[in-house]
Amino acid sequence: MGFFTDTSVCIGCKACEVACKEWNAVPEDGLEFTGMSYDNTQGLGADTWRHVAFIEQDKPMGNAATGTSADGTGMRWLMASDVCKHCTHAACLDVCPTGSLFRTEFGTVVVQEDICNGCGYCIPACPYGVIDQRKGDGRAWKCTLCYDRLGAGQQPACAKACPTDSIQYGPLEELRERAAARLDQLHDLGVDDARLYGEDPEDGVGGDGAFFLLLDEPEVYGLPPDPVVTTRDLPSMWRHAGAAALTLLGGAAAVFAVHGRARGRR
Amino acid sequence: MSGPGAGEGARPGREAQVGQGVPGDETTGKEAHRKGGGRRNRRGRRGERAMVPDAEFTSYYGKPILNPPTWKALDIAGYFFLGGLAGAGSVLAAGAQLTGRPATARALKTSSLVAIGGSTAALVHDLGRPARFHHMLRVMKPTSPMSVGSWLLAAYGPAAGAAAVLDVTRLFPRLGTAATAGAAVLGPAVAAYTAVLAADTAVPAWHEAHRELPFVFAGSATAAASGMALLTSPVAETGPLRSAAVFGAALEAGAARLMRRRLGMIGENYEEGRAGRLMRAAEVLGAAGAAGAALLAGRSRAAAALSGAALLTASACTRFGVFYAGVRSAEDPKYTVVPQRERIDARARAASASSEPQG
């Protein structure tokens, strides 16, 4: 099960952010004026599990273009509700030394707050910059895809609250079909920039449990263009570390062999 | 999965009419908005493509893509440094003991015990919930270098401790020898695994350096431990340790250079800012310490101590430099976006080259 977020219909109401915070009792994360368009939440973190980005662009979007300049260009807003991707190959889960992060029966990735010891390893490991440490609490927090609601046969709070069905919840296979159909539709309408992000099970993280339809390059939305699960290179890392350890041992052995026993001792 | 989920998420019978009829056109918007295709490129200073413009990239208001490590520099870089000092110290202690240099062996065993105690304390201190440290030993996960490291420390710590205590108290010499040997076998792993700990993250300056970083750390650890020996042992015994100092410092500096070269644009993080200053200091101090060890430390106690201190400081500078370079690379979205873009572009080029016959 997972999320498909179709950003082309997002109206930036932030209902998902609010619903998520309310349902999961996530503490407030400060009220700050950032000057980043209408976005004062800034990004995903320990206390923001859904984040709606507002991108102001000087670029037309079909009928939606305001036509502020003579040559047909104009300002457009891109809005996108971001969330933990619930990666198929989840780096956060791989590196967690306590087993606090685990894979649920829904295929999602969840932190057990009574196990997490706040080592913080999952935080730089996540290639999407999702999970983070909560100040004053020390533990790592992120979207649970409303594990408690799923267990009760409900859909996640954000999807439930989304008034435009920009956020859709369901079996990934079904969502992928729906996403492909929507992509074709947008391409037919001349929105050439539309693309799917994170839907490919062959990508660097084995496909995301939360994938997106975007209207521009991923990095415009603050998403990495080609994320890779950090543990993919782990065998090579251990090999190199082994070679380095042997170099140390060999170097020391050589040094003592060359110098021989201490003078006056034999 | 039935339930309300599946059906309810479906799109209603209306569709947003974004984009109908208007062709997407090419605009060079304000700062960061460009259409796809052939623009972002790396700085031309690392060879191959010197003709390309500076790295241009798009980001969301310049916000980082990754969440930078929340680790505290003093704890984690300190942990790397002390772990290296302890691990390499155990190896050199065993060598000193085997070749009849008991004072050096004792000094290094003691420093290893103190260092491993300090590094464990730093690790525990850095936990958001230090009282839950024991959760580290709940599971054993080869995919988690921190889990592997915890078990490694659980085996190495007691060995290093027994080696030191039994040497100082002169009790149970056989057991002491066994502990010394055990610590010497595990020591190199303790010194090198922390490189994997750092590299197994999405942090560009750590992850992309995963080939060289273990050698930087192993060299740095050797330099630190031989520095400690020069500082604490009688000059008559330090012959091999002076050579070890040269070996360690050379390995550290050589691997660090190689790493920066291979990292290309990401290597900037090791050259600029606070990390750059630390890495340069490490290189200078390491070279000075090694030269002092090789040329002067055999003759004068003061020169030996000075070289030893320089080597220890160099090793610490390297660890802090590596730490700050990683944080810096995670905080700037450029180091996430540009290399990944290049990867995509290279894949696209390879795909088109193989699909179209050459003209």
Ligand code: SF4
């Ligand atoms: S997006 Fe990050 S936090 Fe979410 S599952 Fe993937 S690696 Fe874990």
Ligand code: SF4
């Ligand atoms: S901070 Fe918690 S969830 Fe993250 S890796 Fe450490 S123990 Fe696991």
